[in-house]
Amino acid sequence: MTKTTPGHQGHHLEHLLIGMLNDASHDAQGPTLWIVDENLSAAQLQAIHPRAALLAITNRFEVGEALRAAGKQVLVNDFDFAALPVTSVARIVYRVSKERALVHHCINEGYKLLLPGGTLNLLGHKDDGIKTHGKNGEQLFRNKAQLQKHGIAYCTTLRKFSQLASANDNPEWLDSKDYARLRSCQAGGLEFISKPGVFGWNKIDHGSELLVREARQVLIGRTTAGPGKGAGLGSVLDLGCGYGYLLLMTADLPFTRCSGTDNNAAAVLAAKACFEQRQLAVSVTLDDCGEHLQERFDVILCNPPFHQGFSTSSALAAKFLAQIRKLLADKGIALLVVNQFIPIEKVAAEHFQNITTLCLQDGFKVVQLS
């Protein structure tokens, strides 16, 4: 699941992307729309100084914050383009996402937003499916895609016909799996609400499953033994909650308050819908690693995202652990699952005195920190 992008490879693509955004003055007929998800660092975002009107749309909280801080106009939502008038955009720049349903959704919506004669630039590497996305786009745009190679980065350009299609024209939309729709899902005997765009949206992650098994044992143990016997477990936070699996699977435990937070707008929509359907009182917030949470938690559950977009990020591991320390109450415990090869203990030792490996199984490890 995790894939490392060597520095020089990422460099070509980021260089190309930043160059295209900064050079977005070529078409004065309307603004450029930048569709951006999780694949650029804050430093790279700062390098963007467009010469023409640029509007960004992102589903990631911290990307939105960084863009706003750099003075850019940005919409933060689950790639809901409804706020933008149709045929109002001269150019769209999009470094393709990992998930095909989302790419198709953005191509479809982008097509509606483009002015006649406007262009969609899809950027990516060969193994990001960039050529296939270009070919699929040809079906909707009814126009040949232009593929350009820049080092090991590719840009596919699709141009909307200058003549507007007739009213009864029926474009061949790409299959986006009805991206925006929240839906009932079933996996591993569990029913939940989710949607494309959320981490493992219609599945149960095996690591999360192991975390739940171990966490339940530890937490039930805390309610039935020791000085706090019979007492509640206090408050719980799922840091990076996705559609809410960890909290759904521990909803029967005697927590006094439940919270979940994620930086992905799609995850927050799904988790809120999930808990509402089950009539569970869970506060769900869109945030970067729970930075804006004011309270401390007695229990933190976390299956952290140690891969960001197309590349692995060890900085992300350090950030999650530092935040867990900050958000954990004095006598609280954190329970995490990570890939076995991640040396989490090393980073955790900077923040925690007690680090216990609860289980090593199927390439995962579940760790307790306090």
Ligand SMILES: C[S@@+](CC[C@H](N)C(=O)[O-])C[C@H]1O[C@@H](n2cnc3c(N)ncnc32)[C@H](O)[C@@H]1O
């Ligand atoms: C491995 S998934 C776990 C999801 C869920 N807890 C589960 O067990 O199914 C990691 C989650 O962390 C979220 N995430 C990534 N970066 C984040 C950040 N900076 N702040 C909050 N959540 C983040 C991702 O969107 C994703 O939902």
